[in-house]
Amino acid sequence: MMPMTAGHIVKAYDAELNQLRGFIVQMGSLVEDQFREAIQAVHARDNDIAVHAFASDVDIDSLEFELNELALKLLALRQPMASDLRLIIGTMRIARDLERMGDYAANLAKRARKLNIADPMTVTAALLRLANLVGPVIHGAVDAFASDDLNKAAAINALDDPIDEEYNRFIKEVVAYMQAHPTHIETCSQLLFMAKNLERIGDRATNIAETVQFILGENALAVMRKPKILPQLEQKK
Amino acid sequence: MMPMTAGHIVKAYDAELNQLRGFIVQMGSLVEDQFREAIQAVHARDNDIAVHAFASDVDIDSLEFELNELALKLLALRQPMASDLRLIIGTMRIARDLERMGDYAANLAKRARKLNIADPMTVTAALLRLANLVGPVIHGAVDAFASDDLNKAAAINALDDPIDEEYNRFIKEVVAYMQAHPTHIETCSQLLFMAKNLERIGDRATNIAETVQFILGENALAVMRKPKILPQLEQKK
DSSP states (O other): OOOOOHHHHHHHHHHHHHHHHHHHHHHHHHHHHHHHHHHHHHHTTOHHHHHHHHHTHHHHHHHHHHHHHHHHHHHHHTOOOHHHHHHHHHHHHHHHHHHHHHHHHHHHHHHHHHHHTSOOOTTHHHHHHHHHHHHHHHHHHHHHHHTTOHHHHHHHHHHHHHHHHHHHHHHHHHHHHHHHOGGGHHHHHHHHHHHHHHHHHHHHHHHHHHHHHHHTTSSGGGGGSOOOOOOOGGGOO | OOOOOHHHHHHHHHHHHHHHHHHHHHHHHHHHHHHHHHHHHHHTTOHHHHHHHHHTHHHHHHHHHHHHHHHHHHHHHTOOOHHHHHHHHHHHHHHHHHHHHHHHHHHHHHHHHHHHTSOOOTTHHHHHHHHHHHHHHHHHHHHHHHTTOHHHHHHHHHHHHHHHHHHHHHHHHHHHHHHHOGGGHHHHHHHHHHHHHHHHHHHHHHHHHHHHHHHTTSSGGGGGSOOOOOOOGGGOO
């Protein structure tokens, strides 16, 4: 065996921290692919792509498992401090968000198949419009992490409001469509849940951007609590 | 100042670990109250209760913040090993699940108000049936944590399938109701999302039960990955 020196240990530790980062980048890339496929399944009414998108969920889940295993090992054996601790805790959080985003994308794919066996509906085009807003947010959040870029992370927040607005517009559009086409009510209920999935994916990407800020020491703990102003329920419609 | 002895330090550490546990119990109790109120708002068509349920979300959020602050402090300063490490990581995970359950309950309350300003619908009774399955799962998960009880934690999993079945039944019932009562389509779309909230609350409770198993050293890391058999998409309708 090679004699272990302090230098070796530090090198091994650095390699392990990089491995954590690698897991996130890999998971992020899988989620992006899966999302693109799920949307393509709707756009092209292609059930083969839907089945593929649905299945890739498993790989994302096992990466989360490997990441957690390594993170807990590092927490127990390396007694990390400060920025390393934030990276380890942060990657565990991001992995959880990505895993859920994968679940939402898989659910999109599953529901895409139900859309595709039914008659085409014009209102589906509006779902794709919403998806077009969500795709860049997924990419942006993963990219902010990969490039350790606070500005990119902060920019994600600004993209969430347009998603919420488009989402609310879309729900109204689907409800109006259901009222005008009662025979499509069942298929339209799929669209409602698909829109919800898209909106949730956007929220999770925002979570990731906040965790990137946490990892980089910006706002430190504060970002763990979403800045939440109690919405004025009375004024909401 | 009192001289610090090893005994003092251990005592302070134990007190801090107990404080973490206390945060979870407190959050759990708030989420249970909030959920009960949100359902009561639907049952009694009572908008005052809805507004109260919606507002209590803020307290849950700030408890999560305090818990994370303490957990990170402990990870950095106490260099916890084995079961303490699992407790700290586990309570952070549970806090996140509880915080989300609170968000879902708040969303239920918000949508309850929309139901209450519309004409009563018979199908709402079925939503309460679903809620009756979800309430005990929230309580069971929090109780399993508070009592360190592996059996109670394992029992939660068994309660999730009936929720999913009731949920699927309910969605079909609402879709049929919409088809029969097109003027209620908009209000019924609220019911669809409320059912989704209930189903998600059930899933989060299952997460908590899995984390309790992790904290207690059962399955160790394995529970961090949900046992997931790839569903046979082809056979699903």
